[in-house]
Amino acid sequence: MTLAQFSLGGLVLLPLLAAAVMIVLPHLWRRILGVVFGVLTAGLTVPVIAQVSASNLPELVLGGFEAPLGIHLRGDGLAAVFLGVTALVGLVLTGYAAVVTKAEGSYFSGSSWQPGNPGFWPLWLGCWSGLNAVYLSGDLFNLYVGLELVGLTAVALVALGGRSSWEAALRYLFIAVLGSLLFLAGVGLLVSVTGTLDIEQTREALEQLDDQAAPLLALVLITLGLGMKIALLPMHRWLVPAHSAAPSAVSPILSGLVIKAALVVLLRTWLWAVPLVQGSQWLAWLLGALGAAAVLVGSVLALRQTRLKPLVAYSTVAQIGYWFLAFPLLPTDNNDDALAAGAFHAVVSLAAGHAIAKAGLFAAAGLLKDRCGTDEIDALRGAGVHQPALILAMGMCAVGLIGLPISLGFTGKWQLTTAAVAAGHWWLVVVIAAGTLLTAGYLLRGIAPLLLAPAEQPEDAPAAGPVTQRIRLGEAAVILLGLATIGTGLLGAWLADLLEVGAWW
Amino acid sequence: MISPIDITLGLAVLAVAGLSLIPRSRLVFTMGFLALGIVITMVWLRLDSLDVALAEAAIGTGLLSALMVWLAIRSPEPPGAGGMQSSPRLPWLRPVIGAIAGSGLTMVMAAVWLRVDQQLPAWRQSVDQQLPDTGVEHPITGVLLAFRAYDTLLESAILMLTAAAVLALCRGGGLSTPGTHRLGVHQTSSPMPPVPSALPWAARLLAPALVLLGLWLLFAGSADSGGAFQSGAVLAAAFILLRTSQVSLGTATEHWLRPVLVGGVVIFILAGLLGPVLGLPWLSWEPGWAFVVVLIVEVLLTAGIAAGLYTLFLTLENPEGVR
Numbered sequence: 069m070t071l072a073q074f075s076l077g078g079l080v081l082l083p084l085l086a087a088a089v090m091i092v093l094p095h096l097w098r099r100i101l102g103v104v105f106g107v108l109t110a111g112l113t114v115p116v117i118a119q120v121s122a123s124n125l126p127e128l129v130l131g132g133f134e135a136p137l138g139i140h141l142r143g144d145g146l147a148a149v150f151l152g153v154t155a156l157v158g159l160v161l162t163g164y165a166a167v168v169t170k171a172e173g174s175y176f177s178g179s180s181w182q183p184g185n186p187g188f189w190p191l192w193l194g195c196w197s198g199l200n201a202v203y204l205s206g207d208l209f210n211l212y213v214g215l216e217l218v219g220l221t222a223v224a225l226v227a228l229g230g231r232s233s234w235e236a237a238l239r240y241l242f243i244a245v246l247g248s249l250l251f252l253a254g255v256g257l258l259v260s261v262t263g264t265l266d267i268e269q270t271r272e273a274l275e276q277l278d279d280q281a282a283p284l285l286a287l288v289l290i291t292l293g294l295g296m297k298i299a300l301l302p303m304h305r306w307l308v309p310a311h312s313a314a315p316s317a318v319s320p321i322l323s324g325l326v327i328k329a330a331l332v333v334l335l336r337t338w339l340w341a342v343p344l345v346q347g348s349q350w351l352a353w354l355l356g357a358l359g360a361a362a363v364l365v366g367s368v369l370a371l372r373q374t375r376l377k378p379l380v381a382y383s384t385v386a387q388i389g390y391w392f393l394a395f396p397l398l399p400t401d402n403n404d405d406a407l408a409a410g411a412f413h414a415v416v417s418l419a420a421g422h423a424i425a426k427a428g429l430f431a432a433a434g435l436l437k438d439r440c441g442t443d444e445i446d447a448l449r450g451a452g453v454h455q456p457a458l459i460l461a462m463g464m465c466a467v468g469l470i471g472l473p474i475s476l477g478f479t480g481k482w483q484l485t486t487a488a489v490a491a492g493h494w495w496l497v498v499v500i501a502a503g504t505l506l507t508a509g510y511l512l513r514g515i516a517p518l519l520l521a522p523a524e525q526p527e528d529a530p531a532a533g534p535v536t537q538r539i540r541l542g543e544a545a546v547i548l549l550g551l552a553t554i555g556t557g558l559l560g561a562w563l564a565d566l567l568e569v570g571a572w573w
Numbered sequence: 574m575i576s577p578i579d580i581t582l583g584l585a586v587l588a589v590a591g592l593s594l595i596p597r598s599r600l601v602f603t604m605g606f607l608a609l610g611i612v613i614t615m616v617w618l619r620l621d622s623l624d625v626a627l628a629e630a631a632i633g634t635g636l637l638s639a640l641m642v643w644l645a646i647r648s649p650e651p652p653g654a655g656g657m658q659s660s661p662r663l664p665w666l667r668p669v670i671g672a673i674a675g676s677g678l679t680m681v682m683a684a685v686w687l688r689v690d691q692q693l694p695a696w697r698q699s700v701d702q703q704l705p706d707t708g709v710e711h712p713i714t715g716v717l718l719a720f721r722a723y724d725t726l727l728e729s730a731i732l733m734l735t736a737a738a739v740l741a742l743c744r745g746g747g748l749s750t751p752g753t754h755r756l757g758v759h760q761t762s763s764p765m766p767p768v769p770s771a772l773p774w775a776a777r778l779l780a781p782a783l784v785l786l787g788l789w790l791l792f793a794g795s796a797d798s799g800g801a802f803q804s805g806a807v808l809a810a811a812f813i814l815l816r817t818s819q820v821s822l823g824t825a826t827e828h829w830l831r832p833v834l835v836g837g838v839v840i841f842i843l844a845g846l847l848g849p850v851l852g853l854p855w856l857s858w859e860p861g862w863a864f865v866v867v868l869i870v871e872v873l874l875t876a877g878i879a880a881g882l883y884t885l886f887l888t889l890e891n892p893e894g895v896r
Binding site (some may be wrong): 089138220221231427 | 607681684685689690691692693694695696699700703719720721722723724726727728730731733734735737738739741742744745746747748751759768831832834835838839842843846848849852853854855856857858892893
């Protein structure tokens with residue numbers, strides 16, 4: 069067994085082991101173990117990415133039982149990209165949560181709510197393990213189990229935000245479970261016609277199938293379920309309260325990473341497991357139309373927010389739309405591989421860029437909210453005067469979200485525009501341009517007041533705390549994510565090479 | 574083909590499900606749910622799925638009902654007295670849309686389902702071939718703990734993390750004072766509602782029988798139906814019964830709940846690590862000692878599942894107090 073194969077299993081099982089052990093430890097030890105295993109998990113992604121970068125496809129047959137009986141883990145290009153992004157964002161956020169006590173959420177002491185919930189650590193490491201499980205899985209049922217692990221820990225992490233977050237967490241739980249069940253129903257339908265759960269074997273069996281009704285229905289069910297979990301408009305209503313009520317270290321995890329897990333499953337289903345279903349063209353167009361609506365409506369709603377965290381959450385709703393804009397360009401009956409590959413690269417670049425930039429922006433918003441006691445944009449006027457580096461970092465994240473060069477957001481939008489022009493879909497270009505302008509508008513509206521002179525504060529306004537050493541360290545996390553937003557923009561070509569490994573074409 | 578029993582059972586499921594949605598009282602709703610669970614268990618038995626029937630009876634009906642009964646006694650009226658208010662202007666709109674969407678969905682699903690040329694699972698043959706290597710005899714246990722052990726591991730981790738989540742929402746985040754590792758579930762010290770005097774007596778009488786049943790389900794699982802999940806649910810039921818009848822479990826809970834909760838998952842992962850240590854893939858066990866590993870893992874998983882389910886019951890109380 070090679071190191072890369074060991075890493076495939078270790079990426080899932082070592083953080084899970086840490087999560088289990090932490091449950092019996094006191095708070096301080098949970099933090100230490102969290103940082104140690106965070107570094108270890110991020111380190112394990114290196115051999116996998118190195119193998120993929122050398123055009124190999126590491127594959128692990130768990131227990132030595134070949135499919136269809138057993139489960140395969142496959143580290144292909146798609147998995148490698150998201151493993152890398154998750155390692156980067158996850159490691160930075162682990163450090164952020166370890167130094168900023170309030171970022172871990174709060175607990176009820178019997179008389180009042182106190183900052184720093186010790187339950188954050190096992191849940192976060194469990195969530196990281198689930199994310200890696202989803203990226204690597206080569207088995208449809210195992211994808212469901214991984215999604216459940218991610219969804220359940222994500223819901224619990226939201227609930228750590230105190231009394232006000234429970235309602236949002238409960239709503240998120242219902243959506244997450246309903247989405248998973250729809251996915252499972254689709255998988256059940258696929259198994260009944262193919263007799264296998266392995267993704268590669270499912271594809272082979274479906275290619276020999278004459279009647280495409282069952283795969284089409286399965287695709288509809290899976291897309292609907294995952295659309296809920298990704299929060300594609302009009303199924304986005306749960307996202308804003310959940311992502312904005314969550315603790316400061318959790319919002320970046322949710323917006324940056326958790327919804328990407330559902331996106332990876334959707335791409336796996338559309339491109340690897342159930343491709344080329346006749347009659348699925350309308351579904352791709354529907355997703356494209358919903359994506360366009362999400363870009364426009366989400367951006368306008370973000371412009372209308374008066375609080376910083378909901379603004380950033382609505383920005384996520386809008387950015388989700390870009391990923392779906394590419395779906396009409398993915399192959400459903402015409403086998404134009406270059407076009408499809410371009411659209412696929414665009415989705416992955418946009419999603420990866422969004423993961424880093426949005427994690428940074430949410431971490432910054434949480435830092436401001438925790439220090440000032442509110443995230444009303446009016447009350448935050450001038451808050452950036454004491455934290456200029458934080459505002460600079462937020463600006464770098466904004467570059468990624470708007471899609472200015474150099475960032476993965478720019479790479480993704482460029483690829484998407486090129487693919488749209490090549491396919492002759494000019495309306496996509498219009499949506500992308502309008503979305504870009506709106507993004508610049510709402511981010512300016514959120515960030516610019518932080519630099520303005522403070523307005524007259526009402527007497528009862530909560531007093532902003534001083535900028536402590538720990539908050540400075542928290543700022544460093546945001547700065548790292550801001551720099552990564554710009555730095556990853558240089559990796560566009562390497563990303564395309566990675567995605568060639570184990571691609572469906 | 575279709576016997577009258579099947580039709581009766583199918584109609585019974587629909588009728589009980591409908592009836593249990595109508596009442597406004599949580600207690601009546603809970604009773605409806607209990608009845609639904611029993612009917613669905615019978616459906617699984619008719620389908621010859623003894624394992625699923627056992628799981629449905631133990632977890633779906635048994636434990637979930639215990640949680641719901643607790644809720645119904647604690648706060649009998651749902652918040653907002655009913656919750657689902659019909660829209661004032663068009664009261665018929667919601668039911669009509671629901672009925673149209675529901676019947677449309679049913680028809681599409683049925684049409685596709687009837688057209689589909691169903692395939693038998695492709696793994697049937699290989700299960701029979703490779704079962705001797707796994708150390709167990711029952712194919713379902715073989716799938717759960719050998720062929721797809723990875724899924725089972727992640728599922729057990731989900732239950733463990735659910736328990737960790739509800740503990741995190743307790744006072745003090747589940748720790749008795751900041752800085753310690755001692756379990757602090759404030760609910761253990763709050764009194765349970767009074768119960769009829771016959772219940773403690775019956776609970777003490779029933780508990781040994783339940784423990785015996787749980788252990789039988791566990792050990793029979795290697796050769797027959799049953800296994801860690803069903804057994805864990807029965808054991809958790811025994812604990813819930815003892816707690817409801819005010820038998821003091823406080824000290825044992827404080828010391829043992831979390832080690833038992835995580836023990837199964839920790840040992841499962843460490844056992845999975847044996848493979849890479851010996852140069853095999855993750856979660857591989859040599860046929861010679863596979864049985865021992867599977868047995869240890871299954872016993873600890875059962876204990877962990879029982880502890881996890883009991884934790885869910887233990888932490889039902891709102892940390893801020895009853896409102």
